[in-house]
Amino acid sequence: MTTPAPSATIRDLRESVRSGARSAVEICRETLARVRASDPALHAFHTVTADRALARAADLDRDRDRWRDAPLTGVPVAIKDNLCTRGVRTTAASKMLETFVPPYDATAVARLERAGAVMIGKTNCDEFAMGSSTENSAFGPTRNPWALDRTPGGSSGGSAAAVAARLAPLALGSDTGGSIRQPAALCGIVGLKPTYGRVSRYGLLAFASSLDQIGSLTLTVHDAAIALNVIAGADPADATSAPDPVPDYTAALTGDIRGARIGVPSRLLENGPGGPDGIDREVAGAFRTALDAFASRGATLVDVDLPHARHAVAVYYLVATAEASSNLARYDGVRYGFRAPFDRHDDALGSMYARTRAGGFGPEVKRRIMLGTYVLSAGYYEAYYLKAQQVRTLIARDYERAFERVDAVAMPTSPTPAFPIGERVADPLQMYLADVFTVSANLGGLPAVSVPCGFTAGGLPIGLQLVGRRFDEPTVLRLADAYERDTNWWKREPAHV
Amino acid sequence: MIGLEIHAHLLTASKIFCGCGTSFGAPPNTCVCPVCLGLPGALPVLNHAAVDLAIRAALALGCTVHETSVFARKHYFYPDLAKGYQISQYDCPLATGGALAATRIHRVHLEEDAGKSLHDGFPDSDRKTYVDFNRSGVPLIEIVTEPDLRSASDAAGFFSRLRSMLVWLGVNDGNMEEGSLRCDANVSVRRAGGALGTKAEIKNLNSFRFLQKALEYEIERQIGVLKGGGRVTQETRLWDAASGVTASMRSKEEAHDYRYFPEPDLPPLVVDAARLGSIRAAMPELPEARRARFIAQHALPEYDAGQLVESRALADYYEHVVRAGAPAKAASNWIMGELARVLKDRGADITAPPVSAAALAGLIALVEQGRISGSIAKHVFDTMVASGRTSDDIVQAEDLAQIDDEPRLVALIGDVLAAHPGPVAQYREGKTATFGFLVGQVMRASAGKANPTRVNELLRRALEA
Numbered sequence: 021m022t023t024p025a026p027s028a029t030i031r032d033l034r035e036s037v038r039s040g041a042r043s044a045v046e047i048c049r050e051t052l053a054r055v056r057a058s059d060p061a062l063h064a065f066h067t068v069t070a071d072r073a074l075a076r077a078a079d080l081d082r083d084r085d086r087w088r089d090a091p092l093t094g095v096p097v098a099i100k101d102n103l104c105t106r107g108v109r110t111t112a113a114s115k116m117l118e119t120f121v122p123p124y125d126a127t128a129v130a131r132l133e134r135a136g137a138v139m140i141g142k143t144n145c146d147e148f149a150m151g152s153s154t155e156n157s158a159f160g161p162t163r164n165p166w167a168l169d170r171t172p173g174g175s176s177g178g179s180a181a182a183v184a185a186r187l188a189p190l191a192l193g194s195d196t197g198g199s200i201r202q203p204a205a206l207c208g209i210v211g212l213k214p215t216y217g218r219v220s221r222y223g224l225l226a227f228a229s230s231l232d233q234i235g236s237l238t239l240t241v242h243d244a245a246i247a248l249n250v251i252a253g254a255d256p257a258d259a260t261s262a263p264d265p266v267p268d269y270t271a272a273l274t275g276d277i278r279g280a281r282i283g284v285p286s287r288l289l290e291n292g293p294g295g296p297d298g299i300d301r302e303v304a305g306a307f308r309t310a311l312d313a314f315a316s317r318g319a320t321l322v323d324v325d326l327p328h329a330r331h332a333v334a335v336y337y338l339v340a341t342a343e344a345s346s347n348l349a350r351y352d353g354v355r356y357g358f359r360a361p362f363d364r365h366d367d368a369l370g371s372m373y374a375r376t377r378a379g380g381f382g383p384e385v386k387r388r389i390m391l392g393t394y395v396l397s398a399g400y401y402e403a404y405y406l407k408a409q410q411v412r413t414l415i416a417r418d419y420e421r422a423f424e425r426v427d428a429v430a431m432p433t434s435p436t437p438a439f440p441i442g443e444r445v446a447d448p449l450q451m452y453l454a455d456v457f458t459v460s461a462n463l464g465g466l467p468a469v470s471v472p473c474g475f476t477a478g479g480l481p482i483g484l485q486l487v488g489r490r491f492d493e494p495t496v497l498r499l500a501d502a503y504e505r506d507t508n509w510w511k512r513e514p515a516h517v
Numbered sequence: 518m519i520g521l522e523i524h525a526h527l528l529t530a531s532k533i534f535c536g537c538g539t540s541f542g543a544p545p546n547t548c549v550c551p552v553c554l555g556l557p558g559a560l561p562v563l564n565h566a567a568v569d570l571a572i573r574a575a576l577a578l579g580c581t582v583h584e585t586s587v588f589a590r591k592h593y594f595y596p597d598l599a600k601g602y603q604i605s606q607y608d609c610p611l612a613t614g615g616a617l618a619a620t621r622i623h624r625v626h627l628e629e630d631a632g633k634s635l636h637d638g639f640p641d642s643d644r645k646t647y648v649d650f651n652r653s654g655v656p657l658i659e660i661v662t663e664p665d666l667r668s669a670s671d672a673a674g675f676f677s678r679l680r681s682m683l684v685w686l687g688v689n690d691g692n693m694e695e696g697s698l699r700c701d702a703n704v705s706v707r708r709a710g711g712a713l714g715t716k717a718e719i720k721n722l723n724s725f726r727f728l729q730k731a732l733e734y735e736i737e738r739q740i741g742v743l744k745g746g747g748r749v750t751q752e753t754r755l756w757d758a759a760s761g762v763t764a765s766m767r768s769k770e771e772a773h774d775y776r777y778f779p780e781p782d783l784p785p786l787v788v789d790a791a792r793l794g795s796i797r798a799a800m801p802e803l804p805e806a807r808r809a810r811f812i813a814q815h816a817l818p819e820y821d822a823g824q825l826v827e828s829r830a831l832a833d834y835y836e837h838v839v840r841a842g843a844p845a846k847a848a849s850n851w852i853m854g855e856l857a858r859v860l861k862d863r864g865a866d867i868t869a870p871p872v873s874a875a876a877l878a879g880l881i882a883l884v885e886q887g888r889i890s891g892s893i894a895k896h897v898f899d900t901m902v903a904s905g906r907t908s909d910d911i912v913q914a915e916d917l918a919q920i921d922d923e924p925r926l927v928a929l930i931g932d933v934l935a936a937h938p939g940p941v942a943q944y945r946e947g948k949t950a951t952f953g954f955l956v957g958q959v960m961r962a963s964a965g966k967a968n969p970t971r972v973n974e975l976l977r978r979a980l981e982a
Contacts, residue, residue: 349601
């Protein structure tokens, strides 16, 4: 191993650059060295942009005055490979885009750069963000830094593994049904999915447009607040981005949660379809202990009912696949990306499409395109898509009702800790069912954060999730930060650092 | 029974979902960006100038513009369709339920155009098709009529009238050759009073003549099928202008399942009453209203008024001439007469007038003031067209002013009477028909400049003296 990171949070790195204790180039060199040392075993990164990062860090050092007060000066960041980066290959972990180099940056990426961040590379994920284990990557799985034989979760598994392994203090991910929060939980870090519309989706390779949201993976809640300050806000290039003003999210982190009301959906937790085995015993235990910690800080626990939440997984897989089947129609081999080789015996246009899409997409992506195509087909649209949208409204209404009585709803992020690579590959349904606690926030467009809440006896991290009202990131961040101050789970480092 | 679906490009400077330009004829793939190329991660943002034009058209067609309409994705695979879907509107269109003349309008909705496949014109066109995405994302309205048209000529007449209306509104340039206005037709036949027959959709009807010929052909074809004991199949047919027939393109079974669903990248389009009000207020006066006003306010005959509102540019020109002082009827006569003749000879239209409205008014004023005669005025007009000079200039330079001066006219008359003793004698014997001949001779002697009223008066006095 190379020199251990003395202090790996955004806040500390930023401060060391501001004070002149360390240069952006020094930080960048050390970061790249750690990536070189650790990543062969983890495979968190698809692409490491070492030269570009060093050049950028040198620019920041050269122009110190200009960058002195920028919020992320010199902070290394990793970007999920489904976010467009100008001039840097953006694959979405698909053979379809193996050689695709976007001519533009995603808005969130551009905002990080404007804040002084240094992008060090693009992280692995499930193909087009479809999956919960990062095993659906066309370029091989990412491994969990806490146990290399296990998945880091997904789909933002590369981003989560990179942050957990202290390869970068900040990674961007995308969350359509839990793709930031679940890997954050399985890797023992903080994952924030903001309110739908809070962060521009421009430049995010769309999976399910009405559910997708870009967010952060960080070591601490405070770092998540710093990152959100930078990436949140209206964007004229995204018609679904919200015009609401962006507060200083770090100001909400007062540590004072006295009087806060935290909802616990106990009926869902006891009878929910959390896979055949329900919620893992150790996960359930850690969750209960965490609730006690909130109570002892002065929060009130309130039982809430979310009667339609048990349908959330079914609704999610109808809506998400329908939108995916549409969003992925553009990958046709005509303008960019993979095109099946010319077949002299069959050069018809239809055949080119079929062979391109058969060869360019992996099995999970094809499964979802087929499901979604079926869901939108004439004669099935009403029974599936329309019905799913109606139930989606009911699920969102459940939360609205709950938020009349509570300030946030707490649940485990994932019913189980990190699972072995290969265990669920053959059983996609089991994989889908494990999304039970995360998909509702996407269906309702609600902000949600996953924060570490302990470890199993075997040393695997466990995550706690807090879901809040639309645009009420300050409250979920304040609650999570207060809990973090008492527990400091994030300070434990994984074996593979 | 015929219903039409008309696609009209909207005359916006930029595309409907991105900032790229819309001008026709730019080199291929030069007006493109990540959005209209369907690059990964690009998102559409609605151009509200397109919405305003679409609303203007919908209001002019008497439609109800809905407060909320919804964009939807229409899916099919084709190389010139960048995203694999077209952003259109489906079950919640912008506007419904209007009429133009006696034909009811079913709906008007907004959508984006696709790119263009280029099948020929390249050295390797026998093996390859190229795609130009300049047109991808150009804003369109689709106007769908009810099946109210009863014959091919009805349909062509309606299409022509709709085209004039769209051009009048400044919504569309009316250019069918460049594809900025396109038409498909749904046709079915039935016995008088019988139930509706099965319809066929005919595509590629991009001129009035093709529309009419294709419909005539298709109606005969369907009647032939039914008379032969067959059944018309529901299908899409393509008009082949070269052979003058329609041919089956795809059957109902092969029809696309477009898998419409609401476009999640765009919020519903909300048009509030204030916006409708301001579009309505900024709406140009419509042809029918203008025609009525020309009759009522300018006292023009119905025929003149109808001709002058054939296009907004023509009606505007006419009003400019009147506003510059010309009497209404005289202005109308000049525009429908001399000006129309020159335009026709030049193959031009009134958007590039050969003589400005002010200049024409000046010429008319000279006639009205009696400074030149009507026939001299035509000569002056031709000279104005050829030289660009003003009428005053020409009259002065060519000494064309009317001769009113009595001694000069009397002298002219004296010369004519002396030169034509025969007709003079005949007149005095009571054959007064020779009077006209003598007037003509005086006019000729004055090179047309003599004031004809004065000539009449003085000639009669001279003959009866």
